[in-house]
Amino acid sequence: MEFTEMLSNPIIEQIVVQQRENDIKKKKASYNLFTISSTNSYLENFHSDIIASLLNPKGLHEQGYTFLHKFISYLNEHYSTNLKISDFENTIVSRETGRLDIWIRDETSKQSIIIENKINNASDMLNQLDRYFDYAENGRKYSVKAVVYLSLDGYKKAPPTIEDFGHLVKNIGAFTNTKNDLINGWLRPSLEVTTINIDSSSVIHQYINLIQHLANKNMDTITKESFYQFLSINNAFETVNTIIELNNQIWLHRANKLSDSIEDSRPFKNRFYYPQGQSLIFEKFINGDNFYKLDIEFRNNGNASVIFWNYGIQGINGRKSLNEILVLLDYLKEFDDTISHGGNGYRKDFIISDKYPTMVNLDNAVIDFVKSFLLKLQETI
Secondary structure, eight states: OHHHHHTHHHHHHHHHHHHHHHHHHHHHHHOSSSSSSSSSSSSSSHHHHHHHHHHHHSSSSTTTTTTHHHHHHHHHHHHHOOOOOOGSSSSSEEEEEEEEEEEEEEEEEEETEEEEEEEOOOOTTTTTHHHHIIIIIIIOOEEEEEEEEEEESOOOOOOOHHHHHHHGGEEEEEEOOOOOIIIIIIIIHHHHHHHTTTTHHHHHHHHHHHHHHHHHHHHHHHHHHHHHHHHHTOOOOOHHHHHHHHHHHHHHHHHHHHHTTTTTTTOEEEEEEEETTTEEEEEEEEETEEEEEEEEEEEESSSSEEEEEEESOHHHHHHHHHHHHHHHHOOGGGSEEEEEHHHHHEEEEEEESSSSHHHHHHHHHHHHHHHHHHHHHHHHO
């Protein structure tokens, strides 16, 4: 497959768009108390603990039966259960009773709901749901009215049951971006009634972000599978590898274009490439203990930066010397007010935007800026 054919293929266009959307969604949902912690948020028990704590009428949320009744209404509206809220007004919500992840049982009506949590994609044990159903119905004499099989994104389905209760099993995705997933059908409506309790609303809000973060990470796998199928069908491995190789070297092409445009780099005596940083560097402009460098960094997203910094004297003293030069050149305002490189560098960022709509526009602006800066140095220093 040729480059142009591949890049214009609608499947590739769709994959690229989907991946970009995934990245945006992940970024938006990534900042929450659970993801910034290194403990527990990916463990199966963690999710069951959070959900059970919200469903528990005697939970620390102090909202009584509000969340439980909203959960029952959610199941009735979206999953054709026939649960009566009046049958769940003397309710116990327990964890790991009879090895059930979450068991909602009412002491008056003797009705119950089983929640099997598979958010972290745990494997199914042999006849697991049958054993749980038997424990609740026959072992403890609570009539099971629904079995919620909860997965992260709805793709994992409950295994077939041996006994005749398959109609009670409801496959629910925590986040599928539809009105009947757990977030949109239950958690968000619950969040709307917690405005008087900042602790409850904070927990629900943070947990929603966590689920979305995890589900959007899962979407990456789906996108990769689409790309995998495309490569397999079209035997496009060589084309992709060539594109990757060219992309990895595009920074050097950009640096070469800049270097070729500059014949005289005085007062810098040397220039070289720094591959690990994807940079073209001008160095050995020396004045006493000051060792000035000019770094031009090229990034994979098309952006670039020009950094004027003092390698010889670090910190505020080195920055003072740079400041004096930029004031003398009347270039201080040309650099961003951002400390960089050893705590003393001055930086100017070039970002693809309305001002620089393409990488070519941006690189031409970088070339013009560096050439003008060098010329001003030569005329003044």
